[in-house]
Amino acid sequence: MDFALSDEERAVRDTVRSFITKEVVPLEQEVLRRERAHQPGLEPGELRELQLKARKFGFWGLSTPQEYGGMDLSAVLQSLIWTEVGRSFVPFRFGGEADNILYYADEAQRAEFLIPTIEGERISCFAITEPGAGSDAANIKLRARRDGDDWVLNGEKTFITNGHDADFTIVVAVTDPDKDVRAGGSTAFLVDRSMGWRSEFIQTMGEGGPASLIFDDVRVPARNILGEVGQGFELGMKWIGRGRYIIPSHALGIGERALQMAIDHANTRETFGRPIGVNQAIQWMIADSETELEAARWLTLRAAWTVDQGEDPRHSSSMAKLYGAGMINRLVDRVMQVHGGMGYTRELPIERWYRQVRLFRIFEGTDEMQRLIISRDLLRGYTKIGGHLA
Ligand SMILES: Cc1cc2nc3c(=O)[nH]c(=O)nc-3n(C[C@H](O)[C@H](O)[C@H](O)COP(=O)(O)OP(=O)(O)OC[C@H]3O[C@@H](n4cnc5c(N)ncnc54)[C@H](O)[C@@H]3O)c2cc1C
Structure with a gap:
């Protein structure tokens, strides 16, 4: 069994790491200062x-097909890159991407x-969640009624990422209330803000x-269907x-960086005349963190x-998302505990x-929904315990 990265994976990972270190990390103090002043980072x-x-470094459109100028990278490479991005808290992401759908x-x-959208000239958002339908997304009510060559949309979406900045939304609406939303009853529309929705x-x-839409x-x-x-x-x-699998990939980068901070602090902060890292209580927090980080890494890479x-x-993505989160x-x-009061500032x-x-x-998908998916797969026999090795 080979757990090593290929030469290509290592080279891409190292190039991204050097970009993040040189171009993104230096902005961190300014981002913290702005956010403390309630401004965007x-x-x-x-x-x-x-x-x-x-x-210019060659990183544009990680998931975008080459015919659209992207890199069309494997999911494993994308996962490795998102981990590198997660190592800085500056709200950076690579450009040249569009929603997969x-x-x-x-x-x-x-x-x-x-x-x-790929070129960054327009901002999209994806809207399915409603005030009355989150985990049970099949319970959406926003209605689209046919009227001649048009459809007329009425209802509300909520918690939509980028909803306040987006130029257009991809919105899922009920088009046939006699059918199950999951089986032909709903349709996705591309709707410009100029068509009249507000956020x-x-x-x-x-x-x-x-934002709510x-x-x-x-x-x-x-x-526009x-x-x-x-x-x-x-x-x-x-x-x-x-x-x-992207969310836990990002979490890995945050975890690597934060754990290194804890290790550095444990080695330098002294109480009772000794570094706090000599105490077993601190050592166990470090050990548990590294062990869980490693477990999350392999779940995530396996999902990718x-x-x-x-x-x-x-199934594997739900386990990675549940455990990684x-x-x-x-x-x-x-x-935070290792840093004491400073951690809270x-x-x-x-x-x-x-x-x-x-x-x-x-x-x-909340933790509970991931558990529902994982257990349902097993209870209904869709998936074998042990996955690929079963
Ligand atoms: C910052 C942010 C950004 C988001 N971005 C988007 C977006 O871009 N587009 C979009 O469409 N949506 C988006 N969402 C919505 C998100 O996906 C939902 O909030 C999420 O799916 C949970 O739905 P809910 O908030 O309605 O909680 P609910 O479904 O009301 O759940 C409440 C609690 O009950 C639990 N629960 C529900 N049903 C069960 C059950 N059967 N068994 C056990 N426990 C259960 C849930 O796990 C949760 O703990 C975003 C949300 C946030 C907070």
């Missing part, structure tokens, strides 16, 4: 500038929505925040499925590898991570 123009710098767009929609920003415990008789031409009529829920699940094998990654919450909590990024990673257990 990075302005959109600054993010774009960094993304264009990364493009935008590739279901037809020719005209590609020109209007997909390509400008309301939602304050959260994290930096930045999602309000649709009040919003008229959308039938040519993404994919097929009736395919909405299926596309929604494809969108959500991708995040399930499953994607690359062209197999159904749902829990791991990073426990790890950051221990790192806004001088250090630990309290910021603490607020940020709490979301990982909630969005793109």
Whole structure:
């Protein structure tokens, strides 16, 4: 069994690490200062500038097909890169990306929505959650009624990432209430903000925040249907499925960086005339953190590898998301404990991570929904215990 990275994987990982170290990490103190003043850590123009710098390094469109100028990297490579990105808390991500389901767009929609999103000229958001339908996404009510060549949308979406900044949304609506939302009753629409939906920003415990989207008789031409009529829920699940190995990949980077801070602090902070790291209580927190980090790493890389094998990654991605999200919450909590009072201040990024990673257990399927998926697969015999090695 070979757990080593290939030469290519190592080279890509090292190039990204050097980009993040040289270009992103130096911005950290300014990001903390701005966030303490309740300002965005990075302005959109600054993010774009960094993304264009990364493009010169050759990093643009990690998941984007080459015909659209992207790198079309394997899921394992994308996972490794997201881990490197996670090592800095600066809200940076590589440019040249679009929502995976935008590739279901037809020719005209590609020109209007997909390509400008890849180029960073337009901002998208994906909306399925509603005030009355979160974990039970099949319970959505936002309605689209056919009217001549148009569809008229009424209802509300909530907790939509980028919802307040987006130029357009990919919204899943009920198009046939006689059918199950999961089986032909819902459809995805590409809806420009200029068509009349409005957004309301939602304050959260994290930096930045999602938004509610309000649709009040919003008229959308039938040519703006993404994919097929009736395919909405299926596309929604494809969108959500991708995040399930990216989120724990990101968590690994946060964990590596935070744990190193704890180790450095344990070696230098002295109490009772000795470094705190000589105490078993501190040593155990470090040992547990490293062990859990390593376990999360292999669950996550295996989930990404499953994607690359062209197999159904749902089971392994759910385990990676569940364990990775829990791991990073426990790890950051221990790192704060090791730092004592300093860990609780806004001088250090630990309290910021603490607020940020709490979301990982909630969005793109809560812990409980991941457990539901994993156990249901086993109870119904869809998956064998032990996966590939069974
Ligand atoms: C910052 C942020 C960004 C988000 N971004 C997006 C986005 O871009 N697009 C989008 O569409 N949505 C987005 N969401 C929504 C997110 O996916 C939902 O919040 C999440 O799926 C949970 O739904 P809910 O909040 O309605 O909780 P609920 O479904 O009401 O659940 C409440 C609690 O009950 C538990 N629970 C529910 N049912 C069961 C059950 N059967 N068994 C056991 N426990 C259960 C849940 O696990 C949870 O702990 C975002 C949310 C946040 C907070």
